[in-house]
Amino acid sequence: MITGKTRVTGIMGHPLGHSLSPIMHNAAFRSLGMDWIYVPFPVKPENLKAAVEGLRALGVEGVNVTIPHKEAVLEYIDDIHGTAALIGAVNTLKFDDGTVRGYNTDASGCLRALEEVTSVEGSSVLILGAGGAARACAFQLAEKGASDITILNRTPEKARLLAEDMADKLGFEASYGGYELIQGSVKSADILIDTTPVGMHPHTDDRPLVGAELMHEGLVVHDFVYNPQRTVLLREAERASAIPVSGIRMLLYQGVEAFRIWTGRDPPLDVMEDALKRVLNRD
Structure with a gap:
């Protein structure tokens, strides 16, 4: 059940209809008994700055960043992890006491x-x-x-x-x-x-x-x-x-690292993989 104590993560991009990240992360949260949730945030390019500021103000824990924002979002980040700065692209944000930190788990x-x-x-x-x-x-x-x-x-x-x-x-x-x-x-x-x-x-x-x-x-x-x-x-x-x-391997492993960044915990890889495969096999 979502309450005022539920901690929020998600994914930011446009479009997002294809993303399976919510399925695998929410499966991991449930498996570990964590009062966390992962939701999609559709953000058009012209709204990127406002979206980052809004997520910061709302107290969101962190988000993944996908097409078309991985490079453009660098402009709105306070602290960029060494690897992400070297690459020049970010796919994970962590909101830490008002500071926006950028990482690359791809x-x-x-x-x-x-x-x-x-x-x-x-x-x-x-x-x-x-x-x-x-x-x-x-x-x-x-x-x-x-x-x-x-x-x-x-x-x-x-x-x-x-x-x-x-x-x-x-x-x-x-x-x-x-x-x-x-x-x-x-x-x-x-x-x-x-x-x-x-x-x-x-x-x-x-x-x-x-x-x-x-x-x-x-x-x-x-x-x-x-x-x-x-x-x-x-x-x-x-x-x-x-x-x-398969692209599922890349999706899983970048997601595992993002999960660690946000929560400080290791997610159950098998649970995340099973959740993905169930949805893909159903489709």
């Missing part, structure tokens, strides 16, 4: 999901997309010893800016370009990470940027889309004897 979520199936150190990585999640992943993998990283984006200029930022902050020289370079880049990659929304519900039949004919056996294919669980990209990976990594 980075650790991406790494943990990949390291379940492969070692990042010494790997050649291809990243599709250049938004906030791509930034987090690129910086994290560069720091963890990837041998080379290629960033391809529909707008090559955005990929170039990300690569230049990595060079300035890490001294890591990433390659970049447009999607016309996909074919050659996939051939030499050990890990393919698709951070784009291609194949996301309800557009589940959209053709992925990379098909089985371009993949090779043993290629690790991580799709950030988690609804549906088996995206067209992951089915193509299976067809090519590549190694599929």
Whole structure:
């Protein structure tokens, strides 16, 4: 039961109809017997500043930040955790006695999901997309010893800016370009990470940027889309004897870290995962 003592967390973005974060976090709160709740806060870009100030004033404990606010929200944060400042994107806010603190849990979520199936150190990585999640992943993998990283984006200029930022902050020289370079880049990659929304519900039949004919056996294919669980990209990976990594893994692990930041407690990973799978299987 929600009372005046219930502590509030949530997710801020636009649109939010696809988000499953409320389901997994609320399942974790119930499992631990915590008087907490996680709710969606739809926020249009023009209302971002007012939203952050409003959440601070209302005493909300913290929120996740998703598309399209992960980079723009930096302007309204008082204290940015080291990793988030380096990446230049935030996906988690904590409201701490009037101070807005920003974190990036996408980075650790991406790494943990990949390291379940492969070692990042010494790997050649291809990243599709250049938004906030791509930034987090690129910086994290560069720091963890990837041998080379290629960033391809529909707008090559955005990929170039990300690569230049990595060079300035890490001294890591990433390659970049447009999607016309996909074919050659996939051939030499050990890990393919698709951070784009291609194949996301309800557009589940959209053709992925990379098909089985371009993949090779043993290629690790991580799709950030988690609804549906088996995206067209992951089915193509299976067809090519590549190694599929579901977006659910990334969603879970970034959520686990956000939960710790807000509550200081470790959430029940199995409960969160079961809650997600029940909903996705039902759909």
